[in-house]
Amino acid sequence: MADITRRTLLAGSALAAAAGIPPGSAAATAPAAGRQFAGVYRYKVGDYELTALYDGVWNLPIDETFVRNAAFADVRKALNDVFLPPDTLPIPFTTLVVNTGSKLVLLDTGTGGQLIGTAGSMGSNLAAAGIDPKAIDVIVISHFHPDHINGLKTKDDEVVFPNAEVNVPAPEWDYWMDDGTMSTAPDRIKRYFLNVRRVFGSIAKDVRRYAPGQEVAPGIATIPAFGHTPGHCAFVVASGSQQMLALSDITNHPWLFVRHPEWQAVIDMDGAMAVKSRRKLLDRAAADRMQVQGYHFPFPACGHIARADAGYDFVPVMWQPTL
Numbered sequence: 001m002a003d004i005t006r007r008t009l010l011a012g013s014a015l016a017a018a019a020g021i022p023p024g025s026a027a028a029t030a031p032a033a034g035r036q037f038a039g040v041y042r043y044k045v046g047d048y049e050l051t052a053l054y055d056g057v058w059n060l061p062i063d064e065t066f067v068r069n070a071a072f073a074d075v076r077k078a079l080n081d082v083f084l085p086p087d088t089l090p091i092p093f094t095t096l097v098v099n100t101g102s103k104l105v106l107l108d109t110g111t112g113g114q115l116i117g118t119a120g121s122m123g124s125n126l127a128a129a130g131i132d133p134k135a136i137d138v139i140v141i142s143h144f145h146p147d148h149i150n151g152l153k154t155k156d157d158e159v160v161f162p163n164a165e166v167n168v169p170a171p172e173w174d175y176w177m178d179d180g181t182m183s184t185a186p187d188r189i190k191r192y193f194l195n196v197r198r199v200f201g202s203i204a205k206d207v208r209r210y211a212p213g214q215e216v217a218p219g220i221a222t223i224p225a226f227g228h229t230p231g232h233c234a235f236v237v238a239s240g241s242q243q244m245l246a247l248s249d250i251t252n253h254p255w256l257f258v259r260h261p262e263w264q265a266v267i268d269m270d271g272a273m274a275v276k277s278r279r280k281l282l283d284r285a286a287a288d289r290m291q292v293q294g295y296h297f298p299f300p301a302c303g304h305i306a307r308a309d310a311g312y313d314f315v316p317v318m319w320q321p322t323l
Contacts, residue, residue, distance in 0.1 A: 038128035039094075039121060041300035044323050045291070046239025048100055048219065051129050052293065052300045055093035055110035055151075056119025062089050067256070068264040068271055075256065075263075082255040089253055093147055094301040095122055096246060096293055097129070098220060098237055103137045105217045106164070107235055107246055108295065109151030122151055123160070136164045138217045140210075142248035143169065143232040144176045144196050148295075152199055159203065167216045168200075170209040172231025225250055225281060227274030228267070234281055244291045244302075250278050252296050254314035258282065261311050282312045291317070 039054025064072035066089070076086040084090065098105040113120025126133065139161060142148055152166065153159060175181060177200075182193040200207060210216050212224035212233050223234040228249045235246040251257040252265055261278050264271030285292050285305040293302045294314070303316040 039125050039299055040129045041302070041319075042129075042323055043300075043302060043317070043320060044242075045237050045244045046219075046242040048098055048237060048239040049323065050237070050244070050293075051097040051099070051131070052302060053095045053097065053110075053122050053125045053129065054299045055095060055122035055125070055147075056116075057093070058091040058116050058119060058147075060089045060091055062087060066266055068266060070260070070263050078256055078260065084255070089256070091253060091296050092299055092301065093119055093122075094293070094295060094297070094299055095151070097126075097131060097136070098217075100218045100220075100239075103217055104131065104135055105138045105140060105220055106136050106161070107140050107220075108142055108148040108248065109139060109160070111147045112150035112153065112155070112160070114150045114155055115146060119147070133161050134163050136161045139164045139166045140216050140220065140222070140235065141166070141168045141172075142234065142246075142295075143229040144172050145192065145229065145249070146195050148248075149196070149199050152203075157198070157202070165208060166203065166206065167208045167210050169212055169222070169231035169233045171212065171226075172229060172233075173207070173209050175230040223281070225277040227270045227272075227277045229269055232277075242291075243288070244293060245281065245285050246293045246295075247281060247285075248295050250281050251294060254294060254297050258305065258314045259308065259311050286312060 041052045043050055062075070067075050079086050079089070093110055095110045096107040098107065110122035111119045139152070151160060176193055176196040182190060185193060210222060212222050212231065215221045219238045221236045221238070223236060225232050225234045225248070232249060234248050234250055237244045237246060252267065257263055257265065257278065261282055262275055264275060268274035282305050284290070286307050289304065291302060292305055295301070297303070297314065298316070300317075303314055306313050306315050
């Protein structure tokens with residue numbers, strides 16, 4: 001280390017004074033970044049490497065209609081208990097890439113930047129993770145809501161993952177592609193039918209329809225979890241002696257619908273059936289101490305489910321710097 005002498009200090013002070021920098025002030029300033037860095041988190045399940053990719057958040061205004069069977073005062077209290085605003089629900093989106101060693105499998109595709117201005121970063125985070133969209137071998141869709149399928153295509157209807165085999169639940173396809181069902185749907189639901197046709201129309205002949213419960217890729221099995229939509233599925237990723245449960249939309253925000261599994265969200269098409277599916281999978285996750293990934297959980301959206309009172313609780317994983 002170079003010696004610092006009194007003469008050096010005096011010379012530095014003189015230069016600072018000449019530059020107009022007041023004594024005791026920092027000589028350099030840095031502008032605030034104003035944004036986060038890449039939303040990428042990796043972890044292991046057995047020999048498989050999983051990459052969680054943040055796609056953004058929807059800050060949804062809610063009112064007394066958001067939970068069908070609970071007083072809005074109770075919903076507001078649940079949000080206040082976890083330091084969230086009482087009338088705005090942050091709904092994050094996190095997709096998942098599973099590297100099996102022989103295949104790159106993408107579970108759901110995000111919003112494609114086509115829903116709200118605060119979501120659509122999955123593509124840039126995929127690039128930050130060093131994954132080329134052309135390298136994705138298999139895509140598995142849980143259900144047909146736009147925040148899960150819109151990432152298949154750009155706003156200009158160009159295919160994003162040109163080499164991927166696309167797998168969708170057969171009952172989901174049958175429901176949303178039925179013209180008769182669409183003709184009787186209310187307008188707020190009819191737009192989902194139209195969006196499904198936009199996304200899948202030009203690629204329909206290449207879409208593989210799986211039976212819920214079927215294995216769709218090495219070590220990746222589907223689980224029927226109907227209620228949120230008619231053909232909604234969750235996934236189990238298994239490698240060696242380890243398993244991870246990808247819940248998809250079994251719950252929306254965990255501190256509402258994990259802690260209160262009996263609550264029926266307005267976004268669940270069949271509320272009673274959604275509750276039944278939710279309890280079944282949360283019971284399994286808690287009993288088997290499985291790691292879980294929740295599509296709408298706070299990023300990196302992985303952790304465990306613990307039993308708590310009449311419901312459950314979500315326990316986030318500790319961030320691991322190495323795999």
